[in-house]
Amino acid sequence: MRDGSTVLVTGAAGFIGSNLVGALSEALPTARIVGLDREPNPGNYKRWLTVDLADKDEVRQTLATLEVDLVIHLAAQAYVPGSLERPEDYVRDNVLATSNLLVALQERIVIPPIILASSCEVYGDQLDQTDEAVDPAPKSPYAATKLAQEHLIEASAAAFDVRYVICRLFNNFGPGQQHNRLVPSAIRAALRNEPFQLCGDGTAVRDWIDVRDTCAAIAQIARLRCEGVPTRLNLGAECPLAVAEVLAEVEHTFQLRLCITRQDDMPGHLRTTIANSQLARDALGWLPTRHLRDYLNEVLELITSDHSRYLTPPAPGSPW
Missing domain, CATH: 3.40.50.720 (NAD(P)-binding Rossmann-like Domain)
Structure with a gap:
């Protein structure tokens, strides 16, 4: 430009x-x-x-x-x-x-x-x-x-x-995500020892x-x-994980157990979405470099330095 x-x-x-x-x-x-x-x-x-x-x-x-x-x-x-x-x-x-x-x-x-x-x-x-x-x-x-x-x-x-x-x-996951999405809501539930409500059986696969x-x-x-x-x-990152695997990553990173309550899956939710992003990689010279575990470790470092971070929902642009 x-x-x-x-x-x-x-x-x-x-x-x-x-x-x-x-x-x-x-x-x-x-x-x-x-x-x-x-x-x-x-x-x-x-x-x-x-x-x-x-x-x-x-x-x-x-x-x-x-x-x-x-x-x-x-x-x-x-x-x-x-x-x-x-x-x-x-x-x-x-x-x-x-x-x-x-x-x-x-x-x-x-x-x-x-x-x-x-x-x-x-x-x-x-x-x-x-x-x-x-x-x-x-x-x-x-x-x-x-x-x-x-x-x-x-x-x-x-x-x-x-x-x-x-x-x-x-x-997508990352800084400033809406607090009702899977990753930030699981982090908050784990840190606050609150129940985490899981829709479905946790086997739905997403490309994170x-x-x-x-x-x-x-x-x-x-x-x-x-x-x-x-x-x-x-x-997409071509990095598929089931919802249950994402929750396990949260537990592993924060060394905390989630108290999971289950409810029936919601209508309209997809069972599997996995990207083939080869076209974008070739056209843009682009390659995703960050993984979910990297982001969870990033959040862990931030919370370790300021334990109050998880007490309020993340605002747009905030670190988690």
Whole structure:
């Protein structure tokens, strides 16, 4: 990208967005990075816009006066159980918001390239490693809305000749993750000697990747402005672990036993998601370098130095 380019990051207050700014600053040291979210700035973006993408007029007014050379679209609700309880919220915040963003961008003389953070959930259950050629088969409203985001961007790109890359993200863990996700909730339960509620039998397999590795890949796509990059990329570490294995890693690292209570698995949960990320590795020269045990040891060191860290849920951008 040219010096002084402006990168707009939507959903910048979230888990991925709060980690991405550092990777972008390293990959694009001269770029102006602008965070956009309806939530407040977590503190790591120098430039910030408080905007609800579901408000069409607000989006159009904001983007009409903003120079943008690249858009990284992270904004979305991303929780399968929540989508089953409130599917209308996911249609609003994932589908309508994406449509509003694209309509506003289409009013520009030159439409900037777009990077979309999609999800492995669009694939549905797969028995083995999944590559980008597998036909989507969403099993939850969340997955369906992520696939709808993809289709909206593909249609816009076809109509207006826009460069784009769709990144299908796998199971991220790392600094600042929402406290109701598996890894941070297991850590807190272990440290506080509280019951840990396990949905299902613990045999569901996920491909686990550190959020900082995911952000490094997205930053590299941004540096290339999507040029020469395949339009769909899996971003996974090819590191499958069953849920029970993740819990065992937590117990091993912290030398504590989890008090596990079980409940029936929730509808819409996938049994197996394992990435084939060879396309991203080849196209980006990218290789995930962090493993779950590395992150757990990192958290252990932080908690050892400040034992109060586990008493409150992690905030976006916090160390765990």
